[in-house]
Amino acid sequence: MMWGSFSEFLAMGGYGFYVWLSFGTTALCMVWEVLAVRRRQATALQAGLSEEGANH
Amino acid sequence: MSDSRVTWSKYSSPQALYPLAGTLIPWCAGAAILFMAAGLYLGFFVAPTDFQQGEAYRIIFVHVPAAWMSMLLYVAMALWAGIGLGLKARPSFMMAQAIAPTGAMFTFLALLTGALWGKPTWGAWWVWDARLTSELILLFLYLGVMLLHASIDDLRRADRASALFALVGVVNVPIIYFSVRWWNTLHQGASVSMTAAPKMAATMLLAMLLMTIGFWLYSIAVILARLRCVMLERNRQPRWSQSAAEQDVKEVRA
Numbered sequence: 001m002m003w004g005s006f007s008e009f010l011a012m013g014g015y016g017f018y019v020w021l022s023f024g025t026t027a028l029c030m031v032w033e034v035l036a037v038r039r040r041q042a043t044a045l046q047a048g049l050s051e052e053g054a055n056h
Numbered sequence: 057m058s059d060s061r062v063t064w065s066k067y068s069s070p071q072a073l074y075p076l077a078g079t080l081i082p083w084c085a086g087a088a089i090l091f092m093a094a095g096l097y098l099g100f101f102v103a104p105t106d107f108q109q110g111e112a113y114r115i116i117f118v119h120v121p122a123a124w125m126s127m128l129l130y131v132a133m134a135l136w137a138g139i140g141l142g143l144k145a146r147p148s149f150m151m152a153q154a155i156a157p158t159g160a161m162f163t164f165l166a167l168l169t170g171a172l173w174g175k176p177t178w179g180a181w182w183v184w185d186a187r188l189t190s191e192l193i194l195l196f197l198y199l200g201v202m203l204l205h206a207s208i209d210d211l212r213r214a215d216r217a218s219a220l221f222a223l224v225g226v227v228n229v230p231i232i233y234f235s236v237r238w239w240n241t242l243h244q245g246a247s248v249s250m251t252a253a254p255k256m257a258a259t260m261l262l263a264m265l266l267m268t269i270g271f272w273l274y275s276i277a278v279i280l281a282r283l284r285c286v287m288l289e290r291n292r293q294p295r296w297s298q299s300a301a302e303q304d305v306k307e308v309r310a
Contacts, residue, residue, distance in 0.1 A: 002104070009100075013111035018176050022115045022169040026122065029161055030274065037281045044288035 070287050073147060077280040084280070088273035095266030103259045115173040116260075121268040123166035125275055126194060127229050129159035133201070134226040137219035149215035150290065152222060153205060154283040158275050160198035167191060178242060186235040187243035190228060197225035211290070 003009040012019045099117040106113035133155040140148035170188065171181045182188065201222045208214035236245045 002101070012114070013105065015110060015112040015176055018112055018172045019114055022118055022172045025168060026118045026165050029165060033158065033161060033278055034281075037278055037285060040285045041281065041288070044285050048288060 070147065070291060074284055074287055077284050081277050081280050084273045084277035088270050088277060091266050091270035091273060095263050095270055098259055098266060099263035103263050104257060109177055112173060112176045115169055117263050117267050119166060119169040119173055120264055121271040122162045122169060123191070124268055125271050126159060126163040126166050126191070127232060128272075129155055129162060129275060130194060130198070130222075130229055131226065133159060134222045137222040140215065141219050141223070146215070146290075149219060150283060150286045151279075152201075152219060153215075154279050154286055156198055156202050156205075156222075157282065158279055160195060160202065162271070162275075163191065163195040163198055167195065183242050185242045186239040187232065187241050190232040190235050193228055194232060197222075197228060200225070 010016055010020075095117065099114060103114070103117075105111055133152045136148045136152040136155065139145060140152060167188075170191075174183070175181050201218045204221050205214045205218040208217055235241060236243055
């Protein structure tokens with residue numbers, strides 16, 4: 001193991017801010033994109049349902 | 057010959073594509089999580105510290121895959137746009153429309169993580185170097201394709217106009233790729249090349265490749281999911297969307 005402790009791992013040899021902001025933003029973007037697509041799918045299905053109801 | 061044409065039209069039709077995409081999404085998403093977990097483990101716990109850049113170099117495990125995806129997805133989008141224009145195939149336009157937001161997101165991430173790497177390594181968040189500038193243009197091209205599509209009410213005209221825009225913009229991709237060779241850039245040259253041995257430790261390279269495969273699988277999953285949304289939004293009346301989406305409708309009602 002190359003990290004002596006958890007705080008050493010977080011510090012990233014003094015570059016912690018840059019490293020964790022990079023990985024954090026990427027993770028946030030991906031999670032946000034997945035949630036946004038799920039919301040869009042639910043909205044599209046709901047719209048289909050209400051139109052179906054209006055037609056009959 | 058006629059057989060292959062029948063198969064092609066069968067799989068390119070929305071009623072076949074919608075459930076097919078639905079089955080592929082969970083497999084791609086699951087594999088993406090596994091590859092990214094393996095890549096992160098290798099990248100943070102096995103790959104050694106870089107003797108020049110210290111720990112800051114670990115940003116490449118997210119920067120390089122994001123940058124590769126930004127270019128790859130643009131080429132894929134332009135390809136579908138071209139097929140759509142050539143064959144007048146609506147599913148191809150839907151595919152191009154589904155790719156654009158994910159491509160734009162990876163371009164933004166490549167620029168952001170590049171800035172976060174540049175500050176500690178070069179001492180500057182941003183420089184107007186050929187590689188960085190052409191990648192910024194790529195972001196504007198993605199946004200242009202999306203805005204153009206959204207600004208035209210007639211769907212067929214919106215599809216054709218944004219497809220043409222996407223096709224013209226594809227010349228920017230080789231410019232990004234070769235910029236580090238054609239111009240004297242601050243951005244370093246390719247660490248991985250098809251012709252020469254990689255200039256990095258094997259574990260670093262492996263971590264980068266695992267992350268790239270993970271991002272690639274993630275992109276397939278999220279783009280197919282968005283493709284299903286586009287299909288539903290475009291086909292509210294036709295019978296196929298009722299039967300194809302029946303399963304999902306049941307889930308929503310439950």
